Structure formats: structure tokens, C-alpha cells
Amino acid sequence: MFGSRISRSIVKVALGGAATLTLALCITAAPASAYTLYGSGYPGTVGAPFTFGYSTGYGTGAILVPDRVVTESTAYGRYDQYVCVTMNRVASSGAKFWTTAETIRNCAWIPAASTSVTVKGAWFNNLVGMNLAIYAVNVVVTWQLSNGYQVGTRTLDYNQVGDYNCQTAYCGIGMTTWGGGAYLTFSR
Numbered sequence: 001m002f003g004s005r006i007s008r009s010i011v012k013v014a015l016g017g018a019a020t021l022t023l024a025l026c027i028t029a030a031p032a033s034a035y036t037l038y039g040s041g042y043p044g045t046v047g048a049p050f051t052f053g054y055s056t057g058y059g060t061g062a063i064l065v066p067d068r069v070v071t072e073s074t075a076y077g078r079y080d081q082y083v084c085v086t087m088n089r090v091a092s093s094g095a096k097f098w099t100t101a102e103t104i105r106n107c108a109w110i111p112a113a114s115t116s117v118t119v120k121g122a123w124f125n126n127l128v129g130m131n132l133a134i135y136a137v138n139v140v141v142t143w144q145l146s147n148g149y150q151v152g153t154r155t156l157d158y159n160q161v162g163d164y165n166c167q168t169a170y171c172g173i174g175m176t177t178w179g180g181g182a183y184l185t186f187s188r
Helices: none
Strands: 006-014 020-027 036-041 051-055 060-065 068-071 081-092 099-110 116-119 122-128 134-145 150-158 164-166 171-175 182-186
Touching (some): 060 182, 068 099, 099 116, 099 122
Parallel strands (some): 051 164
Antiparallel strands (some): 006 020, 036 150, 068 116, 081 099, 081 134, 134 182
């Protein structure tokens, strides 16, 4: 239920005779809201959707970091802005620290005439299951002008249980005992 999204549904209600009332029903899953956010400069805003975990059932799992909307830096709204979303998958296998295991970076332009863009997310696949490792995600977003000048940055550290959502059986969400925050794990 939480992983499914209904972007728009049209419902017609008969009022008698030929008259009908059309209602638009928009439902979306709530964004992750427990993440830690920090930044510098003059960044815009960035959407923070849940990060989803999937167990494949074959001894591996996968993590989906969804597409997200990024808005312009209003301090530089008259300029084209190049925004990059860097998604980092970190892992730990018994040690009391995270190691960056994989990074995917997607970028897009926000033209001066626009105020936002949707930046593609990422799939992290073939993750070891069998409870042999734990995984977490952090996302770094940068804004820069066409001349390369960086105007802002925001980091979203998905370190709370509420930041993750398991979509299949054999996917689990937990919290480290050593201060590393929340994680996903796959038992099969």
C-alpha cells in the first residue's frame, strides 16, 4: 500500500438525470521526512521520497532511490542552472562503520525560464542478502551555473527508519547499535 502511488484518478458521481459531478482524486505516498538535511551556499529545494528495498528471493536484494524534483536556486533564478543528484549506497558487513560501495550521479538543466526539473533516480542491484550486510543511502545535490560556478549544495542523509520502505518480503529495516543510523537488509 505505501509503495503504490496513484497520481490521478477520476471519479464520476451521478447526480440524477444526465448531470454528473467529476472529482479528481490525487494520492501520493508521503515523502521520507526523518532524514538529516544539511547544505551550504544558495541551494534550491529537493524532494525527499522514500528509498525502497526489494528482496529478489535469490540471495540478493535491490534498492531503488526514486526520481526527485529539484527546484532552482532562487538567488540565481535568472540563470540556467545545472543540478546534479549523486546517490551513494553505503554498506557495512559487521564493522562499525559505513563504506561507500556504489555511486550513481544523474544531472539535468533547469533553464532560466523554468523553476524545477525532475532528476532521474537510481537502482542499486545484486546486493548480498542472507543478512550478511546492511545498506543505507545518502543523496548529495549540487547547483551550478553554466560557467561551472557552484551556487549551492544539499545533502540528505537517509539515517532514520522512516526514510526506508520495504516492498517485498525478506527485506528488513533496522537501526544500528553503533550510531550509524537506519539500514536495509535482505534475508534471502
